[in-house]
Amino acid sequence: MLGDSGVGKTSLVARLTNPERPLNHDISATMGIEFDTQMLTTASGDKVKAQIWDTAGQERFARVLLPTYFRKAKGVILVYDITNAKSFESLSERWMAQLNDHASTDDLAKLLVGNKSDLEASREVTKDKAELFCQEYGMELLETSAKSGDNVLASFEKLIGMVHDKALKASKLQQQKTGIGAINSSAGGAGGGPSSTTASGSRGDSGAINLDAPGGGASQGEACGC
Numbered sequence: 001m002l003g004d005s006g007v008g009k010t011s012l013v014a015r016l017t018n019p020e021r022p023l024n025h026d027i028s029a030t031m032g033i034e035f036d037t038q039m040l041t042t043a044s045g046d047k048v049k050a051q052i053w054d055t056a057g058q059e060r061f062a063r064v065l066l067p068t069y070f071r072k073a074k075g076v077i078l079v080y081d082i083t084n085a086k087s088f089e090s091l092s093e094r095w096m097a098q099l100n101d102h103a104s105t106d107d108l109a110k111l112l113v114g115n116k117s118d119l120e121a122s123r124e125v126t127k128d129k130a131e132l133f134c135q136e137y138g139m140e141l142l143e144t145s146a147k148s149g150d151n152v153l154a155s156f157e158k159l160i161g162m163v164h165d166k167a168l169k170a171s172k173l174q175q176q177k178t179g180i181g182a183i184n185s186s187a188g189g190a191g192g193g194p195s196s197t198t199a200s201g202s203r204g205d206s207g208a209i210n211l212d213a214p215g216g217g218a219s220q221g222e223a224c225g226c
């Protein structure tokens, strides 16, 4: 999950993983990076265990921590707030630049999400403008509301579907080369990554990296996320 502070990244993940939990729960500002796992179903009916990394927008965390995760990520949801033009501008000025610098963008599935669609009266970013951005960067757009729940599940399922398709294609290629099939595209990632296509795993595992713990970031950095 990438995007400026306050656009609703944490609320979107919370709505997905705990649909019954109200918006203003006790996760004020995300510190560094936190993760949740969630079983999701692709359009083709496959079950995928997604590991979702929720980033904090603060500059000092972004500079130090994010590059490690960008390199491991299989997919990214870029979030802006439809009532905040600045948060949309940050996508091209900041977040896309960071992604291009640090992520293996060819392999990365990307989805643009305009959040807070329930606040239509305060809209500052038109859908047309967002569609243009999507055309430029080759991604799709969904408008969501973490408050009402509108399109939240659809967004995560869309991204995970793209990640899953890429993993299957890579697996088929691998199979052609070696004669052995392996769907898991997260080789080297401890515990599997967001593209892990196993149907096992529990819902709701979650954790937070202790930024003060020596080596904490490095060990968690072995997992990958979106």
Ligand code: G3D
Residues within 6 Å of the ligand: 003, 004, 005, 006, 007, 008, 009, 010, 011, 012, 023, 024, 027, 028, 029, 030, 057, 115, 116, 117, 118, 119, 144, 145, 146, 147, 148
């Ligand atoms: P972030 O993780 O991107 O920093 P948060 O953003 O999830 O912490 O959300 C920032 C604020 O926006 C929160 O309000 C949250 O309740 C609100 N918010 C998130 N999504 C929506 C939405 O879809 N609609 C509306 N109306 N509000 C939303 P507070 O008041 O706690 O700062």
Ligand code: MG
Residues within 6 Å of the ligand: 009, 010, 011, 028, 029, 030, 054, 055, 056
């Ligand atoms: Mg947050």
